[in-house]
Amino acid sequence: MSPKSQGRVIIEARNIVKRYYIGQPNELEILHGIDIQVRKGEFVAVVGASGSGKSTLMNIIGALDKPTEGDYRLDGTDVVKAHDRELSEIRNRKIGFVFQTYNLISRTTAIKNVELPMLYAGIHRSERIRRAKELLKMVGMEDRMNHRSDELSGGQKQRIAIARAVANNPAIILADEPTGALDTKTGRLIMDIFHKLNREQGKTIILITHSPELAEETQRILTISDGLIIGERRGSGYAAV
Amino acid sequence: MLLFENIMLAFGSLRANKTRSVLTMLGIIIGIASVITIMTIGNAITMSVNDSFSGLGAANIDVRVSQRSSRRETSESGFVFNRGPGRNNMKTEDYITQEMIISLLEEFGDRIMGVSLTCSVGNGKVKHLSDYANVSVTGYNNFGLKQADLTMLSGRKFTSEDQGDAKKVCIVSDYLVGNMFEGDNEEVLGQQITCLIDNKFYHYTVIGVYEQNKNEPYNANEHYDTSTNMYLPLQTAVDQTHSKNRYSEFTVVGSASNDVTALLADVKAFFNDKYYRNNENYYVTTSSLASILSELDSMLSTVSLAISLIAGISLLVGGIGVMNIMLVSVTERTKEIGTRKALGATNGSIRTQFIMESITLCLIGGIIGIILGIVIGNIISKAMGYSVSAPVAAIIIALLFSMTIGVFFGYYPANKAAKMNPIDALRYE
Numbered sequence: 001m002s003p004k005s006q007g008r009v010i011i012e013a014r015n016i017v018k019r020y021y022i023g024q025p026n027e028l029e030i031l032h033g034i035d036i037q038v039r040k041g042e043f044v045a046v047v048g049a050s051g052s053g054k055s056t057l058m059n060i061i062g063a064l065d066k067p068t069e070g071d072y073r074l075d076g077t078d079v080v081k082a083h084d085r086e087l088s089e090i091r092n093r094k095i096g097f098v099f100q101t102y103n104l105i106s107r108t109t110a111i112k113n114v115e116l117p118m119l120y121a122g123i124h125r126s127e128r129i130r131r132a133k134e135l136l137k138m139v140g141m142e143d144r145m146n147h148r149s150d151e152l153s154g155g156q157k158q159r160i161a162i163a164r165a166v167a168n169n170p171a172i173i174l175a176d177e178p179t180g181a182l183d184t185k186t187g188r189l190i191m192d193i194f195h196k197l198n199r200e201q202g203k204t205i206i207l208i209t210h211s212p213e214l215a216e217e218t219q220r221i222l223t224i225s226d227g228l229i230i231g232e233r234r235g236s237g238y239a240a241v
Numbered sequence: 242m243l244l245f246e247n248i249m250l251a252f253g254s255l256r257a258n259k260t261r262s263v264l265t266m267l268g269i270i271i272g273i274a275s276v277i278t279i280m281t282i283g284n285a286i287t288m289s290v291n292d293s294f295s296g297l298g299a300a301n302i303d304v305r306v307s308q309r310s311s312r313r314e315t316s317e318s319g320f321v322f323n324r325g326p327g328r329n330n331m332k333t334e335d336y337i338t339q340e341m342i343i344s345l346l347e348e349f350g351d352r353i354m355g356v357s358l359t360c361s362v363g364n365g366k367v368k369h370l371s372d373y374a375n376v377s378v379t380g381y382n383n384f385g386l387k388q389a390d391l392t393m394l395s396g397r398k399f400t401s402e403d404q405g406d407a408k409k410v411c412i413v414s415d416y417l418v419g420n421m422f423e424g425d426n427e428e429v430l431g432q433q434i435t436c437l438i439d440n441k442f443y444h445y446t447v448i449g450v451y452e453q454n455k456n457e458p459y460n461a462n463e464h465y466d467t468s469t470n471m472y473l474p475l476q477t478a479v480d481q482t483h484s485k486n487r488y489s490e491f492t493v494v495g496s497a498s499n500d501v502t503a504l505l506a507d508v509k510a511f512f513n514d515k516y517y518r519n520n521e522n523y524y525v526t527t528s529s530l531a532s533i534l535s536e537l538d539s540m541l542s543t544v545s546l547a548i549s550l551i552a553g554i555s556l557l558v559g560g561i562g563v564m565n566i567m568l569v570s571v572t573e574r575t576k577e578i579g580t581r582k583a584l585g586a587t588n589g590s591i592r593t594q595f596i597m598e599s600i601t602l603c604l605i606g607g608i609i610g611i612i613l614g615i616v617i618g619n620i621i622s623k624a625m626g627y628s629v630s631a632p633v634a635a636i637i638i639a640l641l642f643s644m645t646i647g648v649f650f651g652y653y654p655a656n657k658a659a660k661m662n663p664i665d666a667l668r669y670e
Contacts, residue, residue: 064583064663085587092585103580103667107257119246120585164584 268559277614283545380478579666599651607643
């Protein structure tokens with residue numbers, strides 16, 4: 001799927017403002033009015049220095065937080081007006097999170113971790129296990145599925161985390177510095193999985209990263225600074241290995 | 242999310258922290274075990290009391306003329322007050338007469354096995370040559386003597402002729418024979434003994450020797466002073482004391498199939514309605530071991546309930562321990578909670594997860610406690626000589642109670658977890 005033929009807008013945020021400590025003397029505005037549009041199947045990188053507000057933006061896009069002002073529609077759902085329960089469902093069905101610190105549930109096996117989003121989606125046990133095995137196979141971790149998370153290396157953990165992120169077949173993958181804690185070689189492996197998911201399954205991926213090289217692999221690069229998007233350009237693309 | 246999934250989840254996280262889980266359970270285990278143990282031992286004690294009482298003849302009803310404890314009087318000013326018990330001695334008309342007893346038997350004949358009548362003559366000394374022995378002299382009717390359940394070593398009991406003619410015959414203990422007749426139970430039969438009662442000498446012919454109950458304690462050093470019972474025919478005793486067949490107390494024995502409690506009330510009503518209605522000073526009371534026993538039973542169960550409540554306090558302490566650990570666990574797993582929320586867990590499912598963990602903890606503790614309580618209770622009650630099982634009600638209550646503790650003390654930490662902001666929770670290190 002080439003960028004040209006990409007489909008409808010799946011993430012549409014307008015004039016997003018986020019303030020903390022509202023009404024208090026230390027009131028703080030982190031985002032000053034951000035507009036962002038992501039189409040289905042796009043691979044977008046968000047770059048910016050720490051403190052630029054990119055994490056806050058990611059939390060809002062990931063439906064973990066609500067903007068103070070502005071509109072945000074995710075796959076047709078008005079996130080601003082959604083209640084806690086609806087936000088949980090959005091996170092469960094439409095978004096897959098991949099964290100820098102993997103965030104696997106400790107002392108729990110790989111397969112149980114992958115099953116977790118399906119558990120919250122109410123999918124039956126046998127179906128959960130079947131799909132979890134399939135996903136673990138996709139990330140090349142099927143032989144480690146009964147290992148507990150503390151018995152795995154960083155790269156292995158992140159692969160489990162990716163399998164977990166796509167368990168409910170979400171439209172969007174939100175990856176926050178997914179290679180930040182990994183060596184270059186392992187990081188490469190993780191990035192290849194993301195590209196594969198993007199190309200073969202048409203997943204929309206939003207990648208937050210510090211690394212200019214990794215950002216360069218994506219289709220579009222958004223630069224955020226001091227709570228505003230200050231630059232937007234095409235990436236130079238990714239050559240499949 | 243399904244209940245089963247939650248239970249599995251709870252088991253998983255409890256297994257992940259084995260030592261901590263066991264230590265937390267300990268409070269619940271000790272609490273439940275002590276409640277069950279106390280209830281079991283309480284049952285054993287009740288059983289042992291019942292046993293020893295039924296040996297004493299729970300079917301006996303003691304009928305007694307009692308002083309009215311107080312009388313209501315109205316003073317001239319209209320003030321109602323209770324006057325204390327009168328100090329009057331019993332007058333002739335206050336006693337139960339033989340006629341009354343006969344009429345009682347006519348009224349309740351089919352429900353009464355017999356009436357045990359006794360007449361105490363007093364304490365006396367039996368002299369024979371230079372030896373003497375202390376005796377307590379009492380006249381018995383034949384039914385009363387049967388109830389006394391004497392084991393005869395020689396001779397016979399009273400015949401109806403002995404009773405009717407008020408013959409001066411007596412039955413003495415082997416103890417007395419041992420002291421005064423070199424223990425020859427046959428030799429003593431037919432001998433006349435002299436007894437000093439109230440400074441008067443009486444002569445009786447020995448017709449039987451009974452075995453003194455070996456269990457009755459007596460002091461070996463002063464065994465010469467030991468007093469044993471000497472039995473006379475009732476009429477002999479009545480004549481001797483000039484009591485003219487008036488009784489201040491006697492015993493009714495209900496027939497085997499009879500409800501003692503009902504008979505108790507009926508006998509009391511019979512006397513008080515018929516004979517004592519207009520008696521200002523005296524009335525008839527009835528009592529039986531059966532009624533005392535049921536009172537004692539309820540008292541015992543109250544006591545064991547009270548002790549169980551005290552033991553229950555340790556459950557409260559255990560519950561607070563559970564809450565404490567759950568709070569620690571929630572804080573420790575902040576990041577996990579954040580991750581779960583990011584993966585789509587609702588506040589409700591997080592809350593359920595932690596409450597289930599707390600319930601599982603308490604329930605496992607409760608089950609171990611119940612087993613431990615049954616084992617300890619059985620060991621102790623076996624040592625007491627009774628094999629009883631723990632009361633089923635106590636087991637069910639213990640289970641429900643430990644579950645309640647789980648919900649109650651688990652709710653606050655679980656709610657804290659549920660209400661966490663996912664972003665803060667994810668950022669928590």
